[in-house]
Amino acid sequence: MRDHEGHRHHHEPTKHQEKFDPKRLQKMESQWQRYMNPATILPKFLTRSNLTIVDLGCGAGYFTIPAAKMLHNGHVYAVDQLEEMVHTTLNRARAEALTNMEGMVAAATHLPIPTASVDAVLMSMVFHHVDEPAQTLDEIRRVLKPNGILFIVEWDRVDTEFGPPMQIRLRPDGLCALLTDHHYTIHDVSHLDMEPAVYFIEARSPSMVVE
Numbered sequence: 001m002r003d004h005e006g007h008r009h010h011h012e013p014t015k016h017q018e019k020f021d022p023k024r025l026q027k028m029e030s031q032w033q034r035y036m037n038p039a040t041i042l043p044k045f046l047t048r049s050n051l052t053i054v055d056l057g058c059g060a061g062y063f064t065i066p067a068a069k070m071l072h073n074g075h076v077y078a079v080d081q082l083e084e085m086v087h088t089t090l091n092r093a094r095a096e097a098l099t100n101m102e103g104m105v106a107a108a109t110h111l112p113i114p115t116a117s118v119d120a121v122l123m124s125m126v127f128h129h130v131d132e133p134a135q136t137l138d139e140i141r142r143v144l145k146p147n148g149i150l151f152i153v154e155w156d157r158v159d160t161e162f163g164p165p166m167q168i169r170l171r172p173d174g175l176c177a178l179l180t181d182h183h184y185t186i187h188d189v190s191h192l193d194m195e196p197a198v199y200f201i202e203a204r205s206p207s208m209v210v211e
Helices: 022-033 038-044 064-070 083-095 133-143 172-181
Strands: 052-056 075-080 101-105 118-124 144-155 185-191 198-204
Touching: 038 064, 038 198, 052 064, 052 133, 064 075, 064 083, 075 083, 083 101, 118 133, 133 144, 133 172, 144 172, 172 185, 172 198
Parallel strands: 052 075, 052 118, 075 101, 118 144
Antiparallel strands: 144 198, 185 198
């Protein structure tokens, strides 16, 4: 995601890398809290404390750390292409004595996670930067359990004073169509009350394996 100056929140799994500045982290996260609070977003799909989830494009752990706190009987994979991001997230987890997190430096198209082992995958402000969306959705479907959750948070293609460039934003209907084409079922599409330009999609993987 980007802050009011247009900088990314999660580091998206893309070939276009940006330098991460830890000194700006606290300021940026304070801005995000105003319109995308983890305490509001995460309970929408984290319904039990024993879930196994992937935060795909975890960045510096904005959602990863709160998720690990909620899933005290579960497990969280913090996945990012940048080693620096994964290390930052794991350091924050250690500082809060969280032991249910595993960091992975990996691309979204090649996740070192067993097949059908994950209850949910979170992609927050990540999908609009993915270089290979079809392959990414297929790989996510592989690691999800039957009827597993893919929870996507994205910017709608409407004017805002901050956020990513308009030309790379994704309309909800277009993203839903892509998900459906890759054997996901759409369960919910909603815009956030605090920031109507931000929406989430809850999609489910098939109840049976699709080749």
